[in-house]
Amino acid sequence: MNKIRLATLWLDGCSGCHMSILDMDEKLVEIAQYVDVVYSPYVDTKEFPENVDLTIVEGALSSDHDIELIQKIRQNSKLILALGDCAITGNISAMKNLFGSEAVLERGYFELADENKSEAYPSQIVPKLLDKVLPLHEVVKVDYFLPGCPTPSQAIYEMLKALIEGKEINISDYTRFGK
Numbered sequence: 567m568n569k570i571r572l573a574t575l576w577l578d579g580c581s582g583c584h585m586s587i588l589d590m591d592e593k594l595v596e597i598a599q600y601v602d603v604v605y606s607p608y609v610d611t612k613e614f615p616e617n618v619d620l621t622i623v624e625g626a627l628s629s630d631h632d633i634e635l636i637q638k639i640r641q642n643s644k645l646i647l648a649l650g651d652c653a654i655t656g657n658i659s660a661m662k663n664l665f666g667s668e669a670v671l672e673r674g675y676f677e678l679a680d681e682n683k684s685e686a687y688p689s690q691i692v693p694k695l696l697d698k699v700l701p702l703h704e705v706v707k708v709d710y711f712l713p714g715c716p717t718p719s720q721a722i723y724e725m726l727k728a729l730i731e732g733k734e735i736n737i738s739d740y741t742r743f744g745k
C-alpha cells in the first residue's frame with residue numbers, strides 16, 4: 567500500500583494546533599505507518615513539493631506571502647484540511663481586523679517601542695500584511711474543517727484514521743469551535 571503524502575503548514579496561528587498533532591503521542595507511531603511527511607515544520611523540506619495527498623493547515627491568512635503559499639499548496643494538494651479555529655474562522659489571528667493593519671503596526675513598532683522608535687514600519691523583505699486577516703476558505707477550496715482551539719489531539723487522530731481508512735466520522739463527537 568502506498569503511503570499518503572502528508573504535509574502540514576503553519577500560517578498565522580500560535581502553533582498550538584501543531585502541538586496538538588504531536589500530542590497524539592504513541593498514536594503517531596500508528597499513523598506513521600500510513601503516511602510520509604513530505605513538508606512540515608517538523609521536517610526540513612524547504613520547498614512545497616508536488617503531488618501531496620493531504621495538507622493540514624494551521625492558522626489564518628495574514629500576508630501577501632500567505633496568499634501566494636496557500637494558492638501554491640492548493641495547486642499541489644489533492645485535499646486540504648483546515649485545522650483549528652484560526653484556519654476556519656480567523657479566530658485569535660483575526661482580532662486585529664477590529665483595528666486594521668496600520669493601527670497594529672503603529673502600536674507594535676512605534677507606541678510600544680522603548681528605543682529606535684520609527685514610523686518606518688517594515689515594508690521591505692518582510693511580507694506585506696493584508697488589510698484583513700482571512701480564513702482559508704475565503705481564498706481557496708477547503709475539503710475538511712476540524713475546529714478547536716487547539717483542536718484536540720484525539721480529534722486529529724480520529725480524522726486521520728478515517729481518511730486513511732476511507733471512512734466518514736462525525737467530528738462533533740470529538741471537537742467543536744473554541745474547545
Ligand code: SF4
Nearest residue numbers: 579580582650652715
Ligand atoms: S486555533 Fe487556537 S491553538 Fe490553533 S493556532 Fe489558532 S489560537 Fe493557536
